[in-house]
Amino acid sequence: MTYTIGVDYGTLSGRAVLVDVTNGREVGSELLAYPHGVMDSTLPDGTALGHDVALQHPQDYLDVLSHTIPKLLQKTEVSAEDVIGLGIDFTACTILPVDDHGKPLCFYEEHASRSHSYVKLWKHHAAQDKANQLNDVAEQRGEVFLQRYGGKISSEWFFPKIWELAEEAPDLYDQMDVMVEATDWVIWQLTGTLTRNACTAGYKAIWHKQEGFPSEEFLKALSPKLVNAVSEKLRGPILPIGEKAGELTPEMAEKIGLSPGIAIAVGNVDAHVSVPAVGITEPGKMLAIIGTSTCHILLGTEEQIVPGMCGVVEDGVLPGLYGYEAGQSCVGDHFNWVVETCTPASYFEEAALEGIDIHELLTKKAAALAPGESGLLALDWWNGNRSTLVDVDLTGMILGMTLQTKPEEIYRALIEATAFGTRTIIEAFRTSNVPVDEFYAAGGIAEKNALAMQIYADVLNMEIKISASSQTPALGAAMFGAVAAGKDGGGYENIHNAAAAMGKTKPDPYQPHASAVDVYDALYKEYSSLYDYFGRGENDVMKRLKHLKSKSTPVHV
Ligand SMILES: Nc1ncnc2c1ncn2[C@@H]1O[C@H](COP(=O)(O)OP(=O)(O)O)[C@@H](O)[C@H]1O
Ligand SMILES: O=C(CO)[C@@H](O)[C@@H](O)COP(=O)(O)O
CATH class of the missing domain: 3.30.420.40 (ATPase, nucleotide binding domain)
Known part of the structure; x- marks a missing residue:
């Protein structure tokens, strides 16, 4: 028997699901409610937060892995050697500033009471004025990317959020090496390498496979401070969904109870990851x-x-x-x-x-x-x-x-x-x-x-x-884990084959x-x-x- 694990990071909790690679059967699941939840009134040290702020603590994401996966294996009596791959999905755009080793700025004691050093959750709406200004400038300049996003960039997305950080905490903006989606940050912690996924880059950070990110001229028109937002702060290879991001490092393997070297899929988003899970x-x-x-x-x-x-x-x-x-x-x-x-x-x-x-x-x-x-x-x-x-x-x-x-x-x-x-x-x-x-x-x-x-x-x-699964995103993430492992590693050659074997809907669809x-x-x-x-x-x-x-x-x- 071979297994794959999908971890679904929701707004309030993270859930790991163990799945049979051959047929998509969900063998067991474990959930951890984030110890810090959604921080919308105070930071952990009691510092008060302003209106429309919604933050998270990245330690919670690591705790999800180290608490749920060992328990899952213990409960299901599945051996770590039989788990061939792991995939995750996340809410988005949920982003955090980190240093050049991937350490979140909020992990530094001196920044613990600064809201801009934490994760800005997808529903952090405090950058609405930035989104409005961004849309005005994009429209005036006739930026073609606007059409690809229904004519408006949301305050929930990457550029309004990074602009808010640049303006309100310029020293943190300078200190951060890169700003990264939480889904990519967790993959970075698992593999030791920074990769970005085409899904969040494209839907949330205005990236286009041929045209790239918005131009420096556009960013300068927003604020001179943002001129390096793409060249420096969004650095890192963008990989298509369905690729392998890397392999589990020995240090992380030790912490989460899996075998070092297993395949880790490129980060993904809760809605999008669900598509192959229904076949x-x-x-x-x-x-x-x-x-x-x-x-x-x-x-x-x-x-x-x-x-x-x-x-x-x-x-x-x-x-x-x-x-x-x-x-x-x-x-x-x-x-x-x-x-x-x-x-x-x-x-x-x-x-x-x-x-x-x-x-x-x-x-x-x-x-x-x-x-x-x-x-x-x-x-x-x-x-x-x-x-x-x-x-x-x-x-x-x-x-x-x-x-x-x-x-x-x-x-x-x-x-x-x-x-x-x-x-x-x-x-x-x-x-x-x-x-x-x-x-x-x-x-x-x-x-x-x-x-x-x-x-x-x-x-x-x-x-x-x-969908036949009550945990569709986690199932999808697990499928991408099996694809990252590849056919030779006991998984699948591509997501099409994985979806055919593991994706499922209930019998008797609703008929008009x-x-x-x-x-x-x-x-x-x-x-x-x-x-x-x-x-x-x-x-x-x-x-x-x-x-x-x-x-x-x-x-x-
Ligand atoms: N039996 C029901 N019929 C319709 N809506 C329901 C029912 N039970 C709960 N809801 C609504 O469903 C929503 C929760 O949906 P769910 O998919 O479980 O969560 P989420 O979208 O937050 O992941 C809530 O808005 C709740 O009001
Ligand atoms: O925006 C997206 C996906 O594009 C979601 O991650 C975000 O709305 C959060 O959704 P949920 O509350 O997890 O259903």
């Missing part, structure tokens, strides 16, 4: 990872500009293909909002009596409604619109409320709105000559909510295949129901006209309301 290796098959928010990943054979996508990157998902990413900022978050804001105590009592979760109760009641029966139609912009409008200032809306409207009707209308949002994204790809012929879903909601998946099948008029498809076609037309009316400038009432809100002074009585 996708070719164009035309979209995977949606549906949870708190949704990421859509799709492969194509050519680089096309798709309005409002998050990015297109050659080799960014699988080698030899273009990977496209799009997304919806608010999905499960809406459903939670209904639970917390629109659901009376009697529903909670009923759920407790039935011994089910409140989401399950609302879903059960919503499932008893026919499509269109509630008379409601919603716009799913509770947290802005990521694709296709790329506008964080848009807000949500529910039309058709009456005195008879019930919580389960709102719950269902929001599920429908997220499905309409996904259909809008699919149509944007199709009209831009990027085919979407099949639809796959993974993530918490794909697994837990059958009604939501049936609604998606009906709204999209497509079969929906569900013809009668529901017709009703949803009619509702989608209405959704689209509201989408354009409120989202494309015909009526900017959402922005005017937001503006008024920001100007108003609260009245306290």
Whole structure:
């Protein structure tokens, strides 16, 4: 028997999964919640943090490896000699400043109380003003890269974050040797060598296989301080996803209980790594990872500009293909909002009596409604619109409320709105000559909510295949570990072969129901006209309301 390990670094915890190389069977898993969690109010020494700051401690990432892997082997009684490879995936853009030995600046005692020496987590939003300025400068200069990112660079990405560091802590900026994605930093610790991955370089740091990173002139136009941001601070070879980054060093092998010299895959990202885990290796098959928010990943054979996508990157998902990413900022978050804001105590009592979760109760009641029966139609912009409008200032809306409207009707209308949002994204790809012929879903909601998946099948008029794994990213990472080991090392020659043997979806995909498809076609037309009316400038009432809100002074009585 041979095994591979995938480690999935999420926002709050890291999970290692041991997988059988021959068939993708998940033999066991171990999780460690990050001891420092997300630091958004104070640093470990009590130093207070400002608004919109979200940091992490890199020691937690190393602790995940040294705590979970030895336990995993012990629990499953698998010998370290039988593990041939390891892959990881991470949230992104999650970056940290390090010295020339890869030591994070926050590990220096003298920097322990300086927020800029820590990891800036993907949802660190304190660089929004930098993102706004960057977008203005890029637009004025006619930078072509903007089109590849739906017209806007997000404050969550690399350049706004490094600019924030350069401006607010210039001495740390000078002291750091390189700024590195956490996924690449962990791989560096495992192999002893710095490599960067094409996925985060492309989607988060505006890198293009032919054009490279943004030019020095552009960086100088942002700030003279950033002129060396690419030549020095982003140094390091960029490897395509699917390659081997190196081999496990003896020191790390000792710490994490694996054999020295096993293959370590190039770093990867949680959404993108999931694609082969459901067996996708070719164009035309979209995977949606549906949870708190949704990421859509799709492969194509050519680089096309798709309005409002998050990015297109050659080799960014699988080698030899273009990977496209799009997304919806608010999905499960809406459903939670209904639970917390629109659901009376009697529903909670009923759920407790039935011994089910409140989401399950609302879903059960919503499932008893026919499509269109509630008379409601919603716009799913509770947290802005990521694709296709790329506008964080848009807000949500529910039309058709009456005195008879019930919580389960709102719950269902929001599920429908997220499905309409996904259909809008699919149509944007199709009209831009990027085919979407099949639809796959993974993530918490794909697994837990059958009604939501049936609604998606009906709204999209497509079969929906569900990932067979409840740990899809970790499975994907483990598969890349087996590919890094190679065929001669007991793994696979390439990710295509690994996906064929190890990737899986559940039997019995969701099928569209013809009668529901017709009703949803009619509702989608209405959704689209509201989408354009409120989202494309015909009526900017959402922005005017937001503006008024920001100007108003609260009245306290
Ligand atoms: N049964 C359910 N049906 C629909 N949404 C649910 C259900 N249970 C939890 N949720 C929502 O799913 C989201 C969590 O999704 P999950 O994939 O588990 O996590 P994450 O996206 O953070 O990785 C939360 O927003 C929660 O409100
Ligand atoms: O942005 C990406 C991927 O591009 C994610 O890593 C980031 O949104 C975090 O997602 P999760 O909260 O882990 O689902």
